[in-house]
Amino acid sequence: MAEFTTLRDAVADLVPDGSVVAMEGFTHLIPFAAGHEVIRQAKRDLTLIRMTPDVIYDQVIGMGCASKLIFSWGGNPGVGSLHRLRDAVENDHPRALEIEEHSHAGMAARYAAGASGLPFGVLRGYMGTDLEGLTNVATITCPFTGEDLRAVPAINPDVTIIHAQQADRRGNIGMWGITGVQREVALAAERVIVTVEELVDELSVTGPNHVVLPSWTVDAVSEVPQGSHPSYSMGYTTRDNAFYTGWDAISRDRDMFAVWMQRFVMSVDGFDDYIRARDAGALLEMVDV
Amino acid sequence: MSEMGYTTDEIMSVVAARHLHDGQVCFVGIGLPSEAANLARLSHAPNVILIYESGTIGTSPEVLPLSIGDGELASHADLVVSVPEIFSYWLQAGRVDVGFLSAAQIDRFANLNSTVIGDYHDPDVRLPGAGGAPEIASAAGEVIVMLRHTKRAFVEEVDFITSVGFGVKGAGREGHRGSGPSVVITDLGILRPDPSTFELELVAIHPGISVDEVVENTGWELQIADELEVTGAPTSEELSILRGLKERTARAHAG
Numbered sequence: 001m002a003e004f005t006t007l008r009d010a011v012a013d014l015v016p017d018g019s020v021v022a023m024e025g026f027t028h029l030i031p032f033a034a035g036h037e038v039i040r041q042a043k044r045d046l047t048l049i050r051m052t053p054d055v056i057y058d059q060v061i062g063m064g065c066a067s068k069l070i071f072s073w074g075g076n077p078g079v080g081s082l083h084r085l086r087d088a089v090e091n092d093h094p095r096a097l098e099i100e101e102h103s104h105a106g107m108a109a110r111y112a113a114g115a116s117g118l119p120f121g122v123l124r125g126y127m128g129t130d131l132e133g134l135t136n137v138a139t140i141t142c143p144f145t146g147e148d149l150r151a152v153p154a155i156n157p158d159v160t161i162i163h164a165q166q167a168d169r170r171g172n173i174g175m176w177g178i179t180g181v182q183r184e185v186a187l188a189a190e191r192v193i194v195t196v197e198e199l200v201d202e203l204s205v206t207g208p209n210h211v212v213l214p215s216w217t218v219d220a221v222s223e224v225p226q227g228s229h230p231s232y233s234m235g236y237t238t239r240d241n242a243f244y245t246g247w248d249a250i251s252r253d254r255d256m257f258a259v260w261m262q263r264f265v266m267s268v269d270g271f272d273d274y275i276r277a278r279d280a281g282a283l284l285e286m287v288d289v
Numbered sequence: 290m291s292e293m294g295y296t297t298d299e300i301m302s303v304v305a306a307r308h309l310h311d312g313q314v315c316f317v318g319i320g321l322p323s324e325a326a327n328l329a330r331l332s333h334a335p336n337v338i339l340i341y342e343s344g345t346i347g348t349s350p351e352v353l354p355l356s357i358g359d360g361e362l363a364s365h366a367d368l369v370v371s372v373p374e375i376f377s378y379w380l381q382a383g384r385v386d387v388g389f390l391s392a393a394q395i396d397r398f399a400n401l402n403s404t405v406i407g408d409y410h411d412p413d414v415r416l417p418g419a420g421g422a423p424e425i426a427s428a429a430g431e432v433i434v435m436l437r438h439t440k441r442a443f444v445e446e447v448d449f450i451t452s453v454g455f456g457v458k459g460a461g462r463e464g465h466r467g468s469g470p471s472v473v474i475t476d477l478g479i480l481r482p483d484p485s486t487f488e489l490e491l492v493a494i495h496p497g498i499s500v501d502e503v504v505e506n507t508g509w510e511l512q513i514a515d516e517l518e519v520t521g522a523p524t525s526e527e528l529s530i531l532r533g534l535k536e537r538t539a540r541a542h543a544g
Contacts, residue, residue, distance in 0.1 A: 026343050026344070027357055027358025028358045028360070028363070051372065052420075071418065072419055072420060073418045073419065073420035073421075074417050074418055075417030075418075077319070077358070078320075078355035078356045078357075079355075081415075082417075085415075086415045090412060090415055101418050101419065102419070103420070103421065103422070103424055104342060104419070104420050104424070105376040105377075105380070105421065105423070108372050108373040108376050109373070109376075109377075111373065112377075123381060124381055125381075125424045125427065127453065127465060128453040129419075129423050129450050129452065129453060130409070130449045130451070131404075131451070148464065177360065177363045178344055178360075178362070178363050178369060179344070179369075179371055180344070180358075181372045184371070184373055207364075208364075208366065209344070209363075209368070209370065211371075232360060234360050234363060234364070238360065239359060239360060244355070244356070245542075
């Protein structure tokens with residue numbers, strides 16, 4: 001059963017150094033608050049997994065918490081590069097980062113296999129690409145039709161961290177809208193931490209594609225309102241596109257990045273302080289937007 | 290803005306939109322493809338079905354999404370499904386007529402690179418990576434490619450094959466379900482693969498653009514079609530719909 005706890009305790013207890021961690025979300029419901037907590041607690045040597053590593057992984061990588069990244073598309077969506085990720089890959093700054101990359105279809109198949117308790121997923125993919133010779137993919141032959149297909153190994157993270165709209169009093173998790181691979185990555189993981197916008201008496205069905213994770217598939221639940229900022233939680237918050245655009249300038253410069261992280265992540269007590277700084281218009285003070 | 294009364298980006302979007310037909314099912318990449326696909330939907334192809342890899346199917350956003358997972362896409366969709374489902378039940382199963390892609394590099398045989406410039410293990414530029422592109426390029430019935438025409442983008446051989454067009458040295462598409470890139474639309478003109486050699490050939494130039502200009506901006510010895518056409522200029526209606534969409538989008542994204 002899910003235990004209600006603070007995010008600080010959940011990350012301290014469930015994310016030891018060296019863990020294989022998936023903080024998922026497909027541009028919606030990104031667990032920023034939890035990512036900040038990982039950074040504040042100075043976790044080290046994490047293997048990060050995410051289909052679309054975006055600004056939160058840029059921050060985690062830029063602060064030196066990760067030694068490996070498994071991904072399929074790493075960018076600032078609609079804006080451009082992740083400069084901290086690039087600095088790690090191109091210049092080993094602040095430390096070397098091993099990368100393993102796939103296609104989205106391959107990563108989705110890997111998570112679905114992990115959730116299914118199978119050793120690999122199967123798809124028509126990668127054929128003829130340079131990814132084939134480079135990454136963790138193999139050719140298999142369909143035993144029924146003889147067709148050549150591709151196999152990709154299951155992903156089973158030590159810890160999955162996601163953000164959702166609601167949890168009820170028993171710890172059942174409700175989310176809707178673009179839910180990406182969150183159900184698969186939760187069911188594939190050894191341990192699951194969920195932050196939610198709101199604790200409710202009963203989960204409400206207010207949007208498309210309503211997905212429920214029952215309490216007994218989750219380990220820790222923390223209420224963190226606006227915990228996906230600058231991403232969004234459909235029905236609760238809207239995407240802060242100006243922040244994503246402003247992040248380009250903040251993250252481009254090593255020193256500016258360090259100052260920003262110190263001020264808004266390292267030296268605050270928790271995500272509430274960050275949201276107060278956001279409300280005061282402080283987050284983008286350093287850049288012209 | 291050129292003296293023609295439109296920008297190079299605008300003619301690229303308008304021409305790309307014209308290649309999308311009413312009722313087609315289109316898997317849309319973010320950026321220029323998204324702009325062109327929505328222009329088609331708001332003009333001559335009101336029943337085009339737009340799918341984004343975030344799992345939004347049949348979506349009709351009022352403003353262009355900044356990211357592939359904007360709430361705008363989810364709240365205006367016929368349905369929203371998970372990411373494993375969009376790639377397996379919808380794309381891989383062959384339900385997509387047209388894939389609409391962009392890239393950082395394209396080569397003579399329409400292979401696309403969105404992974405790295407330079408050596409993979411010691412890259413000059415690390416690009417975002419594959420995303421959904423390899424399987425869109427493989428499984429969609431056909432692929433429309435859009436990118437700005439420069440010598441850096443149009444290269445003899447891409448540094449990394451992220452998505453297969455017609456393979457290394459035009460080896461072909463064995464094993465792929467879709468027929469591959471049918472057209473490449475740039476800010477200078479239109480290229481199509483030769484049906485037998487698969488080599489991209491210049492088939493049209495945009496108004497006011499010279500063949501020399503296209504050749505100079507292409508990193509291989511470009512074949513020119515015997516009957517080279519000149520693209521029809523964007524109409525005032527096309528431009529007004531496109532500009533309206535972009536103005537609404539800019540207002541929405543300013544927050």
